[in-house]
Amino acid sequence: LNVVPIALGILIALFLIQRRGTGAVGTLFGPVMLVWFAVLAVLGIHEVSHHPEVFQGLSPTYGARFLIDHGAAAFLTLGAVVLAVTGAEALYADRGHFGTAPIRISWWIVVLPGVLLNYLGQAAxxxxxxxxxxxPFFYLVPHWGRFPMVVLASAATIIASQAVISGSFSVARQAVQLGFLPRLKIINTSLEAGQIYVPVVSWALFIGVAALVLSFQHSSRLAEIYGVAVTGTFILDTVLFLVVARTLWRTSKWKLAILGAVLLTVEVSFFGANIIKVEHGAWLPLLVGAVLSAVMIIWRRGQGIVTRNRAKKEGPLEEFLEGxxxxxxxxxxxxxxxxxxxxxxDTTPLALxxxxxxxHALQEKLVIISIEPVSVPHVDRDDRFVVTRLGHGLFRVFHVVDRVGYRDTANIPEALALARKLGLLERNLDLEHASYFLSRITITPTDAPGMRRWRKKLFVAMARNAASPIEAFGLPIDRTVIMGSNVAV
Incomplete structure (x- = not known):
């Protein structure tokens, strides 16, 4: 049976429902996952009850003895058993999408017990x-239940894919907020925080996954490249965690050294066992990672150059107001x-x-607002705004700094309405009929130093295809005026 057309059909259906939002998807998939893990646990318990001694397998001493006794062969075995922990690498990304509490509760109460009991049942x-x-997995199932189990396992696989897709949306938005990607069209699919849909990411994932299915044809061949991606993600997560723990939480170096040594010893061992599969396709995740890293570095570097050149063109705001x-x-x-x-x-809006x-005219009330991304998930509304009055006499301006976390939505009209509600702006400030003036920047590549020519071209292409700031900042289309300007890079 050629399952490739079936797989492609499932992929098409899965990506088509993304626009409905994770709330709708969760309503459909949640009960299925509860049934899946319950079935895993029940199947495992049935066999474990006959051979309770398999619980000894939870002791790490058996794994250590296996590595010592079998040497290089045991090391290579790590490249296969790593598939038992696949999915754990997506937990961090899904935290940004669903929040910490749902991930913790589902892991400790549902996922870990079900998976652990099933693996012990297979061992028994x-x-x-x-x-x-x-x-062993399907031999755990009674003969009459194997076809329903195939259906349930397929559904669980689809749902696992959904977790990765949702995590990708969350990570993409965070990258935009932190300045590592150009503005993307982000659609909020629910009133709940984090429920978003990013069309360009969804389409990119679909095209990439469909290409993998058509190229590799068999899941066993895909498994050979998956290990590098999973274990590489483990290592990156650990390194980033250690950096955060040291720089933000001020955790002592010796504690981090011990923790890092334990985690990285395991993770680097798994990575080393999988990296030998490079010639069999493991090069692909390395290539994808390198390309994405290059894109983010180029965008970050280009934005820095544009910001400096734009600041020179804009000039100091205080000086402009005085004139x-x-x-x-x-x-x-x-x-x-x-x-x-x-x-x-600090600088004058080019549109102003x-x-x-x-x-040669100005409205009676002037407001300048700057969105300031900060490296935290969410900014409380009491700490969100910094409002100052600039200028003198008739030419006074409200300057508002809106601090947003990487899980917050930068909606300018809503932000100003909240600032007015908090008493930071004049109560009679007419925001409902206000006009918005945007500075639309056209970036022109030059021979100036700072970036290679091909990098500049890539940066300009990304900038031209960035999402409209009108959509990104939630501005009313019928009350927004765009003023163009050129900035060299």
Missing amino acids: LIHSHPSTIRN LATQQPPLRRVPGTAIFPNPSK RAEVEHT
């Missing part, structure tokens, strides 16, 4: 019937409120400069 079955080693009173011809003040989003809190230069 092999101990009593060595011939079942060919496929408004002496403008020739004099500026006319018109009724209304004008809001200028600007990435920097353009309006003054071309119309």
